[in-house]
Amino acid sequence: MRNVLLIAAKEIQESLRNRWVLAMTALLAALALSLTFLGSAPTGNVGARALDVVIVSLSSLTIFLVPLVALLISHDAVVGETERGTMLLLLSYPVSRGQVLFGKFTGHLAILAFATVLGYGTAAVTLAATGAAIDARSWMAFATMIGTSILLGAVFIAIGYLVSVLVRERATAAGIAIGVWLLLVVVFDMALLGVLVIDQGRLISPAALSGLLLLNPADVYRLLNLAGATSASAFSGMSGLAGTVSLAPALLLSALAAWTLVPLALAAMIFSRREL
């Protein structure tokens, strides 16, 4: 455990030093702020729930951005250090490969969580400061959005590690990471939509649709935030889907947890067997 924390601390120290953390936080804050103030223009001031609008636009953004950022920091974690030669030295120390991987995961997740909380939090606090009325339910939904965004990040960090331990070159890892991002964030939904249109509800039952959505962590995230109990679902255009797909939040959360733990465990297993 001590080693895990040591490696996590080093990872954080390095990311602070090369301004990764700063860049990521600034990016998320800038996007969140612009969405908050530009995004609320169409609803005007009559929209009673200003924060709910922000939740909808921010979580739509998160689906694209957080997986990309997570893959960006994680795809390089093992293969990059191996290529630079720093892994060889690290593994000659009294530390197991599992500790190295979990330490990196802890560090990367902490960086991502920090950037998300600070970046998105800035937007919410600014909104509250401008005098928008925000009730407790909206705050809860916003907190859920931040929490699930971090969880979505964890999923893609774990997937990034799996890619990183499987390949021999950084460039390959980067290519595969972009492919994974495209597949899960863009292609999957389009393909699913196409299939649903063609199928016209003949073969694919609502239960089967729920199952299909669980196969994609980005969709699980979307269901959690856009089709939740808040009025956000009304704005997001997800209410139709939410009516069809009935998945309990607990199930959705465990799906995200599984999407994190399975790739991470696989990565640790492959890494510990790999010869350098």
Add this chain to the structure above:
Amino acid sequence: MTALVDIAHATKRYGTLEAVRDISFALEPGQTVALVGHNGAGKTTLIKLMLGLVRPTEGSVRVLGEDPAGGGTEARRQLGYLPESVSFNTALTGREVLAFYARLKSEPVAGIQALLDRVGLAKAADRRIGTYSKGMRQRLGLAQALIGTPQLLLLDEPTTGLDPGLRMEFYEIVGELSDRGATVVLSSHVLTELEERTERVLIVSRGHLVADGTIDELRRIAELPAKVRVSVAPGEAERLRGLMGDPASGRTFNGHRVEFDVTPSEKIELLRRAAGAGDLIRDIDVVPPSLDELYAHFLRKETP
């Protein structure tokens, strides 16, 4: 005393390539050992086997009483390693990197100042590693290998890229360590500089261990001739060759220096005659076969 490193019939295959073939040796505490071979002869694979970074395909490897690839980490606390072309994260400072590695070894972080002083990095310790020269990175590499007074040091091509002054300092540090009882394994293909500093030489060629012994032992086995260089006054070379019984190996340089290749028994005879030559001789040098020559000899034997 039990051996620090015990390798028995270790073979390592990568696909069809045999990087290490049936190598056995044991290293005793306090030895300084040169691991010599061409690039790609299997030196680095041998070191990785000792580190447990790769597992032997056949045979067994034991280091400090543990199977290094077995997942145990206790032995690694007693071990220092300097990889070939060592690299660090360039965003951190030398001190930060050493502190991290000291913590990983559960050693007090306070001890790194002495290490920084020892390798001559005290002034640069708080600069980013990105600003370090190749030599400074190599010093930092050595400093991390010395954390926690290791019993076994594995140094892979440690002096590549170091200037001669640094090399001398480097070997001084290695000398101190072995005086303290540490076993030091130096892999290199720069043989001349290892010659004076190692008690034992392991020569690897294409995965085989082709020679194992002290330099003197290897000289005896190889039966390579020593060179005797005799200097005389200009123009006297022919007279000298006559006096020496004109051995076939005599070669004259510039009319005043003659070089003979002699086996150990011939050498004594030649020196006796030289002693009788009186004023004719101005200077005599006896040059035993160098590690370079021994290495070439064992490689030739290996590849008929």
